[in-house]
Amino acid sequence: MADTGLEIAGLEVAFGGSRILHGIDLRVGSEPLSIVGRNGMGKTTLCQAILGLAPVTGGRITFKGQDITGLKPNRIAGRGIGYVPQGRRVFPSLEVDEHLRLAAGGRKGGRWSIEAIYALFPRLAERRRNGGMELSGGEQQMLAIGRALLLNPDLIVMDEPTEGLAPVIVDKVVDVLVEVARNGVSVLLVEQNFSVATSVASRLLVMVNGLVALETTSSAMKADEDLQRRYLGVSAHA
Numbered sequence: 001m002a003d004t005g006l007e008i009a010g011l012e013v014a015f016g017g018s019r020i021l022h023g024i025d026l027r028v029g030s031e032p033l034s035i036v037g038r039n040g041m042g043k044t045t046l047c048q049a050i051l052g053l054a055p056v057t058g059g060r061i062t063f064k065g066q067d068i069t070g071l072k073p074n075r076i077a078g079r080g081i082g083y084v085p086q087g088r089r090v091f092p093s094l095e096v097d098e099h100l101r102l103a104a105g106g107r108k109g110g111r112w113s114i115e116a117i118y119a120l121f122p123r124l125a126e127r128r129r130n131g132g133m134e135l136s137g138g139e140q141q142m143l144a145i146g147r148a149l150l151l152n153p154d155l156i157v158m159d160e161p162t163e164g165l166a167p168v169i170v171d172k173v174v175d176v177l178v179e180v181a182r183n184g185v186s187v188l189l190v191e192q193n194f195s196v197a198t199s200v201a202s203r204l205l206v207m208v209n210g211l212v213a214l215e216t217t218s219s220a221m222k223a224d225e226d227l228q229r230r231y232l233g234v235s236a237h238a
Helices: 043-052 073-080 096-104 114-119 122-125 137-149 165-184 196-199 218-225 225-233
Strands: 006-015 018-029 033-036 056-063 079-086 155-159 186-190 203-208 209-219
Touching: 006 043, 006 096, 018 043, 018 056, 018 186, 018 225, 033 218, 043 056, 043 155, 043 186, 073 079, 079 137, 096 114, 096 137, 114 122, 114 137, 114 203, 137 155, 137 165, 165 186, 165 196, 186 196, 203 218, 203 225, 209 218, 209 225, 218 225
Parallel strands: 033 186, 033 203, 079 155, 155 186
Antiparallel strands: 006 018, 006 056, 203 209
C-alpha cells in the first residue's frame, strides 16, 4: 500500500486570540489511532484543523508526503481524507440515496461504491427513500460513515462516531471501523467511549488542554486504573 501517513508537527490553532491547540505532534500510519480525553480538550478542533475547518496558526500538517496545511476542505478531501463529523450533519430533506449519490459524485472504481455501502449497512438500503431527518441517530451515523467512505479515502477521520447511540449500534460501528482498517484505510478515531477507542486501535493518545499528554497502548491503558482516573476522570472498570 502507498504511504498514507498523516504527519502533524507543532500544530497550533487559535480562535479570536485564544489558543486551543498548543503544539500537537502525531502520526497516523496504516494502523488505527484513537484519541481520548475529557470534554473541551481540543479533540474536535484537531479534527477540524486536519480537514481545513479550523484556522492553523502554527505548525504543519502533511499527508502522503505533501503539505496540506491551510488548504480548503474540498482540496483536502480530494487528497484522500474522509471525515465523519461530530453530530452526523446529514441534510434533512435529502433521501439516503441522494446523500450517497451526491457523495459518490459519479466516481467509478475503488473499494467503496453505493452498492458496497448498502451491503455494509443493510438498514440504509431499507431506508434509501427516507429523508435525513426521518432516520434514527444510528441510521444517520451509518449514513455519515457511508458518505465519507464513498470518497474512497486513504485516511478517515472520525469525531465521536458513537455519541448518543444505543449499545447495539455502537457494536456495529466498532465492527465497521475494524473492517475499514482491515481493508487498507487508515483510521483516526476521536472517541469519548473508552471501550470503543481501545477496541478499534492498539495505539492510544490522550489529549489534555490542547496537548498530547500521553501516548500509550490500549492494553496498557485498560490495565491501569490510575491512568484512567488521572486522564479521563473515571475508571473504565467502574
